[in-house]
Amino acid sequence: MVKEIERAGIPVVHMCTIVPISLTVGANRIVPTIAIPHPLGNPSLTLEEEKNIRRELLTRALKALETEVSEQTVFEK
Numbered sequence: 001m002v003k004e005i006e007r008a009g010i011p012v013v014h015m016c017t018i019v020p021i022s023l024t025v026g027a028n029r030i031v032p033t034i035a036i037p038h039p040l041g042n043p044s045l046t047l048e049e050e051k052n053i054r055r056e057l058l059t060r061a062l063k064a065l066e067t068e069v070s071e072q073t074v075f076e077k
Contacts, residue, residue: 002027013061013075015039023072029064030074033057 003026005012014027017039022030033039040057041050056077064075 011065013064019074028069028072031061031064
């Protein structure tokens, strides 16, 4: 699905916990997330810590959307 959306001219960021799968399916912009059961957070953290994690992931995803890529790119911290 990611490749088809990109082919239509819409940039996509694939946020995932298992980066090799994203690379296999051909995602161009990949943002690694936290864990399989909780990709965008950690329920054992405080609410404030959880918000900070989510904000940082979202910020990284938005920067990935703004970035021109010519090949698959993983946007680490």
